[in-house]
Amino acid sequence: MKERNILAGFHTEDEAKQAENALRQAGFTTIQIDKIGQFPGDGLEQITTPLSGDFPGVGVLTLAGDFPSGPDARILAAANPDASGLSDRGDDNLTRTVLLTAVVAEERGDEAIAIIRSHSGLI
Template sequence: MSERTVFAYFQTPDQAKEAVKQLRSLRLIDHAIERFDGYAGEGIQSLDTLGGTITGDFKGLGYLTLGGDFDSPDAGILAASSVSASGYSSGGPENRETGYDIMLVAIVEEEDFEQADRIVRELGAL
Protein backbone atom coordinates (compact mmCIF):
# COMPACT_ATOMS: atom_id res chain seq x y z
CA MET A 1 0.00 0.00 0.00
CA SER A 2 1.16 3.53 -0.62
CA GLU A 3 1.46 6.24 1.98
CA ARG A 4 0.69 9.98 2.04
CA THR A 5 2.08 12.65 4.31
CA VAL A 6 -0.06 15.27 6.02
CA PHE A 7 1.68 18.50 7.00
CA ALA A 8 -0.42 20.52 9.44
CA TYR A 9 0.49 23.77 11.20
CA PHE A 10 -1.18 24.56 14.52
CA GLN A 11 -1.10 27.40 17.04
CA THR A 12 -0.72 25.18 20.12
CA PRO A 13 0.83 21.80 20.92
CA ASP A 14 -2.50 20.68 22.40
CA GLN A 15 -4.22 21.11 19.04
CA ALA A 16 -1.59 18.92 17.38
CA LYS A 17 -1.87 16.28 20.12
CA GLU A 18 -5.64 16.20 19.69
CA ALA A 19 -5.15 15.74 15.95
CA VAL A 20 -2.86 12.76 16.56
CA LYS A 21 -5.42 11.30 18.95
CA GLN A 22 -8.10 11.50 16.24
CA LEU A 23 -5.74 10.32 13.49
CA ARG A 24 -5.12 7.11 15.44
CA SER A 25 -8.62 6.02 14.38
CA LEU A 26 -7.21 5.87 10.83
CA ARG A 27 -4.23 3.87 9.63
CA LEU A 28 -1.62 6.22 11.09
CA ILE A 29 1.85 4.91 10.28
CA ASP A 30 4.00 7.51 12.01
CA HIS A 31 3.87 11.10 13.24
CA ALA A 32 5.97 13.87 14.75
CA ILE A 33 5.13 17.17 16.42
CA GLU A 34 7.75 19.93 16.41
CA ARG A 35 7.87 23.62 17.30
CA PHE A 36 9.79 25.74 14.84
CA ASP A 37 10.72 29.38 14.44
CA GLY A 38 13.14 31.56 12.56
CA TYR A 39 15.95 31.30 15.10
CA ALA A 40 18.48 28.52 15.66
CA GLY A 41 18.64 26.64 18.93
CA GLU A 42 16.42 25.98 21.89
CA GLY A 43 17.45 28.84 24.19
CA ILE A 44 15.69 28.90 27.53
CA GLN A 45 12.94 26.28 27.62
CA SER A 46 12.02 26.53 31.30
CA LEU A 47 11.19 29.40 33.60
CA ASP A 48 13.31 27.65 36.24
CA THR A 49 16.47 28.69 34.38
CA LEU A 50 15.59 32.38 34.29
CA GLY A 51 17.43 32.95 37.60
CA GLY A 52 20.57 33.73 35.60
CA THR A 53 18.98 36.97 34.45
CA ILE A 54 19.53 38.51 37.88
CA THR A 55 23.25 37.79 37.76
CA GLY A 56 23.58 38.60 34.06
CA ASP A 57 24.50 35.00 33.31
CA PHE A 58 22.72 34.60 29.95
CA LYS A 59 23.70 34.98 26.31
CA GLY A 60 21.45 37.90 25.40
CA LEU A 61 17.91 39.08 24.80
CA GLY A 62 17.42 36.84 21.76
CA TYR A 63 18.31 33.83 23.89
CA LEU A 64 15.81 34.79 26.58
CA THR A 65 12.82 35.90 24.56
CA LEU A 66 13.19 34.08 21.24
CA GLY A 67 14.75 30.85 22.44
CA GLY A 68 17.69 31.43 20.09
CA ASP A 69 21.12 29.87 20.38
CA PHE A 70 23.34 31.90 18.10
CA ASP A 71 26.77 31.06 16.70
CA SER A 72 28.06 34.60 16.92
CA PRO A 73 27.32 37.65 19.08
CA ASP A 74 26.38 39.58 15.94
CA ALA A 75 23.56 37.15 15.12
CA GLY A 76 22.25 37.43 18.69
CA ILE A 77 22.28 41.23 18.51
CA LEU A 78 20.46 41.22 15.19
CA ALA A 79 17.81 38.80 16.53
CA ALA A 80 17.34 40.99 19.62
CA SER A 81 16.35 43.87 17.33
CA SER A 82 13.22 41.93 16.32
CA VAL A 83 9.98 43.38 17.70
CA SER A 84 9.15 39.89 18.95
CA ALA A 85 12.26 39.92 21.16
CA SER A 86 11.68 43.35 22.62
CA GLY A 87 8.10 42.78 23.66
CA TYR A 88 6.88 45.75 21.64
CA SER A 89 4.94 43.38 19.42
CA SER A 90 1.86 41.67 20.66
CA GLY A 91 -1.22 40.08 19.36
CA GLY A 92 -4.00 37.87 20.47
CA PRO A 93 -5.23 37.13 23.95
CA GLU A 94 -2.81 37.70 26.84
CA ASN A 95 -0.07 38.97 24.49
CA ARG A 96 0.73 35.41 23.37
CA GLU A 97 2.23 34.59 20.03
CA THR A 98 -0.56 34.09 17.53
CA GLY A 99 1.40 32.34 14.79
CA TYR A 100 1.21 28.77 13.61
CA ASP A 101 4.55 27.52 14.94
CA ILE A 102 3.62 23.92 15.77
CA MET A 103 4.06 21.46 12.92
CA LEU A 104 2.47 18.02 12.80
CA VAL A 105 3.76 15.60 10.20
CA ALA A 106 1.62 12.48 9.95
CA ILE A 107 2.04 9.57 7.57
CA VAL A 108 -1.17 7.72 6.74
CA GLU A 109 -2.26 5.15 4.22
CA GLU A 110 -3.25 6.77 0.94
CA GLU A 111 -6.90 5.74 1.34
CA ASP A 112 -7.08 7.68 4.64
CA PHE A 113 -5.41 10.87 3.40
CA GLU A 114 -8.53 12.92 2.68
CA GLN A 115 -10.10 12.02 6.01
CA ALA A 116 -6.82 12.82 7.81
CA ASP A 117 -6.67 16.17 6.04
CA ARG A 118 -10.25 16.90 7.06
CA ILE A 119 -9.48 16.02 10.71
CA VAL A 120 -6.52 18.40 11.00
CA ARG A 121 -8.39 21.24 9.27
CA GLU A 122 -11.38 20.85 11.57
CA LEU A 123 -9.00 21.22 14.52
CA GLY A 124 -7.69 24.53 13.18
CA ALA A 125 -4.65 23.54 11.13
CA LEU A 126 -3.35 25.38 8.11
Protein backbone atom coordinates in the same frame (compact mmCIF):
# COMPACT_ATOMS: atom_id res chain seq x y z
CA MET B 1 1.80 3.12 -3.40
CA LYS B 2 1.72 6.91 -3.65
CA GLU B 3 1.97 8.84 -0.40
CA ARG B 4 1.07 12.34 0.69
CA ASN B 5 3.06 14.28 3.27
CA ILE B 6 0.94 16.53 5.48
CA LEU B 7 2.41 19.27 7.68
CA ALA B 8 0.01 20.96 10.10
CA GLY B 9 0.57 23.68 12.68
CA PHE B 10 -1.15 23.79 16.07
CA HIS B 11 -1.24 26.36 18.88
CA THR B 12 -0.81 23.78 21.64
CA GLU B 13 0.64 20.33 22.04
CA ASP B 14 -2.72 19.12 23.41
CA GLU B 15 -4.49 20.07 20.15
CA ALA B 16 -1.84 18.22 18.15
CA LYS B 17 -2.08 15.13 20.38
CA GLN B 18 -5.87 15.06 19.98
CA ALA B 19 -5.45 15.20 16.20
CA GLU B 20 -2.79 12.48 16.39
CA ASN B 21 -5.13 10.22 18.40
CA ALA B 22 -7.96 10.79 15.91
CA LEU B 23 -5.64 10.00 13.00
CA ARG B 24 -4.45 6.80 14.69
CA GLN B 25 -8.06 5.75 15.36
CA ALA B 26 -8.75 6.25 11.65
CA GLY B 27 -5.89 3.86 10.84
CA PHE B 28 -3.03 6.26 10.05
CA THR B 29 0.29 5.19 11.56
CA THR B 30 3.11 7.48 10.42
CA ILE B 31 2.59 10.57 12.58
CA GLN B 32 5.07 12.75 14.45
CA ILE B 33 4.69 15.84 16.67
CA ASP B 34 7.50 18.37 17.17
CA LYS B 35 7.93 21.79 18.78
CA ILE B 36 9.19 24.38 16.31
CA GLY B 37 10.18 28.01 16.60
CA GLN B 38 11.64 30.96 14.80
CA PHE B 39 14.92 30.68 16.73
CA PRO B 40 16.85 27.64 17.99
CA GLY B 41 16.67 26.51 21.61
CA ASP B 42 14.50 27.14 24.62
CA GLY B 43 16.03 30.37 25.93
CA LEU B 44 17.01 30.96 29.52
CA GLU B 45 16.37 28.23 32.05
CA GLN B 46 16.62 30.50 35.11
CA ILE B 47 15.30 33.90 36.16
CA THR B 48 17.75 36.60 35.10
CA THR B 49 17.91 40.31 35.88
CA PRO B 50 18.98 42.28 32.80
CA LEU B 51 20.48 44.95 35.07
CA SER B 52 23.16 42.51 36.20
CA GLY B 53 24.34 41.99 32.63
CA ASP B 54 24.47 38.26 33.27
CA PHE B 55 22.87 37.14 30.01
CA PRO B 56 24.29 36.57 26.52
CA GLY B 57 22.03 38.98 24.62
CA VAL B 58 18.61 40.48 23.99
CA GLY B 59 17.69 37.66 21.62
CA VAL B 60 18.12 35.15 24.43
CA LEU B 61 16.03 37.22 26.86
CA THR B 62 13.09 38.20 24.67
CA LEU B 63 13.05 35.63 21.85
CA ALA B 64 13.62 32.48 23.95
CA GLY B 65 16.49 31.47 21.71
CA ASP B 66 19.84 29.77 22.18
CA PHE B 67 22.45 30.71 19.64
CA PRO B 68 25.22 28.10 19.68
CA SER B 69 26.76 29.41 16.46
CA GLY B 70 28.09 32.46 18.31
CA PRO B 71 27.50 36.16 18.88
CA ASP B 72 26.76 37.00 15.24
CA ALA B 73 23.47 35.07 15.31
CA ARG B 74 22.54 36.68 18.65
CA ILE B 75 23.17 40.17 17.25
CA LEU B 76 21.14 39.47 14.13
CA ALA B 77 18.24 38.08 16.20
CA ALA B 78 18.31 41.16 18.46
CA ALA B 79 17.71 43.30 15.35
CA ASN B 80 14.40 41.47 14.79
CA PRO B 81 11.40 43.69 15.70
CA ASP B 82 10.11 40.90 17.96
CA ALA B 83 13.12 41.35 20.25
CA SER B 84 11.87 44.74 21.49
CA GLY B 85 8.71 43.23 22.92
CA LEU B 86 6.76 46.06 21.32
CA SER B 87 6.06 44.58 17.90
CA ASP B 88 2.51 43.76 16.90
CA ARG B 89 2.63 40.17 15.71
CA GLY B 90 -0.74 39.75 14.04
CA ASP B 91 0.26 36.76 11.92
CA ASP B 92 -1.56 33.67 13.20
CA ASN B 93 0.99 31.30 11.66
CA LEU B 94 3.78 32.35 14.01
CA THR B 95 1.84 31.33 17.11
CA ARG B 96 1.49 27.78 15.85
CA THR B 97 4.62 26.33 17.38
CA VAL B 98 3.62 22.66 17.34
CA LEU B 99 4.10 20.79 14.07
CA LEU B 100 2.24 17.57 13.28
CA THR B 101 3.69 15.63 10.36
CA ALA B 102 1.77 12.73 8.82
CA VAL B 103 2.60 10.49 5.88
CA VAL B 104 -0.58 8.98 4.46
CA ALA B 105 -1.68 7.06 1.39
CA GLU B 106 -2.56 9.44 -1.44
CA GLU B 107 -6.14 8.18 -1.69
CA ARG B 108 -6.73 8.88 2.04
CA GLY B 109 -5.05 12.29 2.09
CA ASP B 110 -8.26 14.32 2.06
CA GLU B 111 -9.62 12.27 4.96
CA ALA B 112 -6.49 12.93 7.04
CA ILE B 113 -6.63 16.66 6.25
CA ALA B 114 -10.28 16.80 7.34
CA ILE B 115 -9.41 15.13 10.66
CA ILE B 116 -6.53 17.55 11.26
CA ARG B 117 -8.65 20.60 10.43
CA SER B 118 -11.42 19.39 12.75
CA HIS B 119 -8.86 19.63 15.58
CA SER B 120 -7.83 23.25 14.71
CA GLY B 121 -4.82 22.28 12.62
CA LEU B 122 -3.57 24.65 9.93
CA ILE B 123 -2.35 22.80 6.83
